Each structure stands twice: as C-alpha cells, then as structure tokens.
Amino acid sequence: MHDDTWDAALHRLQRQAQAHVLISVVGAEGSTPREPGAKMVVTADACHDTLGGGRFEYQAIARAREMLAAAARGECVATPCLEAFPLGGRSGQCCGGHVSVLFERFAGASMHVALFGAGHVARALVPLLAPLPWHVHWFDSRPDAFDAVEPSPRVDCRPLDAEAPAEDIDALPAGSHALVMTHDHDQDRRLVEALLGRPDIASLGLIGSRSKWASFRRRLREAGIDDSALARVRCPIGIPGADGKRPYEIALAVAAELLTFANAAPHATHRGVTPPQWRDVTGRRATY
Template sequence: MSPHDVWHGALDRLQREARPHALASVVGVAGSTPREPGTKMVITPDTVHDTLGGGHFEWQVMETAREALAAGESGTRLEAFPLGGRSGQCCGGYVHVMLELFAGAEMQVALFGAGNVGRELADLIAPLPWQLLWHDSRADIFPDTPGNERQRRRHIVPGSDGKPDVAEAVAGLPPGCHALVMTQDHGEDRAIVDALLRRGDCASIGLIGSRSKWASFRRRLADAGHGDEALAGVRCPIGVAGAHGKRPYEIALAVMAELLTFKPAETPADRRGVAPETLRAAFHPVAKSPQKKSQQRLGPVDVSHW
C-alpha cells in the first residue's frame, strides 16, 4: 500500500480482518511541525496507510509501532518526538503521537471438519475477533454463505496416494493455534492428530469423540512414536467439563466454552493505557495571550518512556 491510502479505510479493513496494526495520531504539537493535530496514519508490520508528514520523524513513529507489534503489545502509548533532538529534523518543533496498538486476532483456531458440529462452531466463532482456519477434504462441503474476513476456508487436496494430504494442510498452520479435529473419517482424524503432534507447536489439540475412540487412537499414535507427554496434551472428548447434550449445537456450545478458557486473560491493573497525570500534563494548553490568541498547541512534555 502507498502512504496516499486513507487511514480510515485501512483501519476498517484491518479491524475486520483482525490483523496486527497500529493507529498513530498526532495529538499535540509545538513550534514548526510537518502536520497538525488530528493527523493519523495506520501502520502494519509491512505497510503504511496515509502519512504524518514524512521524514525521519515518521520513520521513527513507524519503527516504534512495529517494534511494539512484533512484541505482541496492545493498548495505548503516548510518545514524544522533539524534532530537533530525537528525530534530527531541522524544523525543531515538538510532536506528541498517540499509538493505539492492536496485536491482531485474540486467538487462532484451526478447525478440521465442516460437518454439523463444525458448522455450528464456525457460526459461534464468527462474531469474535478470532481467526478461524477451516479445513475439510470434501468438495462443496462448506456453507453456501460466505465467511467473514477472519474465516479462511481451505480444501484439503488429495496427495499422490489419492488420500487427503493432511500433512500439507497442517504444515500451513500458524504456530500457537488451537486445533480442533472433527472430520467425517476416523482415519483422517488420526492422521491429522499425528501431523499436529509432529509439529509440536499448537497451543492446544482437541479431538471429537469418546474415551474409547481416544484409547484406540492413543495406542496407534504411541506405536507411531509419540510419547506419553505429547499424547497427554490431546483432549478427547472435547468440551467444557460438566456439559451435557449430543445435539450438534450443544456440542459446539461446550467446545466454544472450553475454547474461552484458553483465551489469554487480561492482566488486572488499576491503570491501563496512558497514565492520567501524563495525559493531563500533555494536554495542558499554552496560556492565551493577545498575540497568540489562536495558539492552543501542546507544550513539550517528555513522556517518551511510556
């Protein structure tokens, strides 16, 4: 994308897609500066949308935002840029930039199976800022209605032996995703669990079925070389403890409730975002005078440590 792309269109799209991005807003200036308060730019790990005025100052804003996104940060930060000092620009002004960081999808779920339970579960996930990677080896099995931007439907193609190439499908998953296996075929289920265990980097693995099904799978997976510790990480049956019901929707609700227990908890804190006293200091207006009646810009407050 080019710096000429308007920020609000990019922000809307990135929010709907739950992709990592930062909204940078000029909230106050003093002296000679490239742009005025209210100017905004959207920054992703590899693109920018719109501009804060260019130059080394803008590059520093982009670098600061990308470092925070790479660290998985979210929330709000207030950064101070003395253009003659920190940014090395000759205009010599001072800019405060608010960075609103969005780390991306709260969770990534890999769902194998588009049967009755899979469809109900996909509908439950759809409104949430989660990314769903939905797989099935059957042609034309996915619902006719299109998924939203956070739902990626993938057909598992046949391999050279004519069987679904589940190893290739599993290899394309992002690390740290939560995998759920509920295909129409027990052999395919077992092959997927085998491939997931060989990857070894899933946040969780759940398999639909009974305890007797898992006992059979466990023996064959152990014979395939998987140790007790790895096998203990597979949940079967799936669903939150204590849930009852065998209808597809009931099972999907139980699985959804279980997924919510894996969602990272917010760190409890009395203060979140920029500290109130920092904001009060940053937004204290310059005193009016007859000569500077129209000047309502922010004075230089060093909050670069936030």
C-alpha cells in the first residue's frame, strides 16, 4: 500500500501512461467498511488509498489485477464493470453488509512504440507522439544521444547495446510498434533481424529507400529469414503519398501512419456496464 491518495495516484499514473484500475464503492447496504464514494487505485504492483481493508478489499484488488493481466495478454476487457460483494457470503466478513463496486480500467498506454535511433527524424517524431496516450520506448547506442532531450513522462529513453540488442527487444511489451531509424545501416539490419524474432511485434517499419530495403532483404534472406517474415517489414515508412524529405515532413508521415494502426486496435464487444450487469448487482432495471 502506498501513501498516495487515490486522486493523486490517478493523476500521476495517467500522466505516466501506466495501466491502472480505479475502484469505486457506488452502493452500500447494511454494515460496510466504507461509504459510497470511497475509492482506491490499483496497479499490477501497488495500491493507493483504501476501501476499508479486510477480505473484501483483497478480493477487489485481485479482481482489478485480473483485469490488468487480461488486458496485458491482449484480451478485450470490458470497462467499466459493476460487481456485487455480499460481505457475509462472498467475502466472509462478519459485518454482513452488501457493497456494489465499480471497476474502471485505464489502459495507461493505448499503444507502445519502440523507436530505435535518436537522429533528426526521431527527434522530430517524438514531440509529435509525446502528447498522445502512447508510451515511447526510445533507444540509441550513442552515450550522448539523449543529452539534449527534454524529459517526458511517456517517453522512456534507454541505452542500446547495438551488438546484442536481443535483451532490449525481448523486454518490449507484446503488440509494440517498432520503428528502426538509427545512424548506422549495419545496426539497422541487426535490429530488423532481431525484431523479426518477435512475432508478437504489431508492426515493424524501417526508414530508408526501396533500394535500401532490397539490400537488407537479400542479406536477411541469406541469414535464414523466410519471405513471410520479411513481408512484415515496411520500407519506406509513412503514409503513402507523403514524399517530403525534411525530417519534420517524414515525422509527420510516420505519426499519421501510426495513428492508422492505433485505430485498428481491437475493442471489447460491449462498452460499459450492461443492463444485465446492472440488474445483477443492484436488483434494479437500468434506465438509459
């Protein structure tokens, strides 16, 4: 349990694009640990504020973490959702009241972007991405690459071992969108080869011309990469028809392309609390 109040934690976690669940007591009957309006915030490894403690709170925390884990696996998780906690029957608490709880899952980062290289295009691209609810994992092998970069809560600047990038790539979240644009073509090729070893990378873009990709494709094929894997690579990157050569023009085209991928993300089959859920928890018919 952390010392943050739920509202302070909510503000911080949303700025950092970290996944979390806001749990709210929306109804109480009989003797209950807290009144309606009590809230707490739960992440995968921390809790902020309290619903009153006891087995009921532990069950609510466990339910919130189930939602976070399912979303991290790429499953569609309906949110918000209502659940009933009869304290005697479900939670084994002697006070014997009844609590209705609303769970609201916040994805934190709705998309993860792995950006390799901190050259002119990347430096133009990151400020375009930073205000979005995305998390940018930004890598560069040069020790001074990020010296002049302004810190941002949703941009994580990391050193890259250019000779052995597998550890950094293995740590990327499933479903990340990778962009390779380092200062060195050999490094680009090694990164593309390593990223193709992650079939759960959602997309893989390589900066450069069609002739650059033709050269890379030949060498990657010689290294044993099959054509179905190579077909996952986009080169050039950016939306079709945006042919500008200035770094900012390329960055705009790439940002627009990433937005098309974000809009294609799967959604839950329904949104919010369903009428049957409402009836099950409250015993009342929902009015919409």
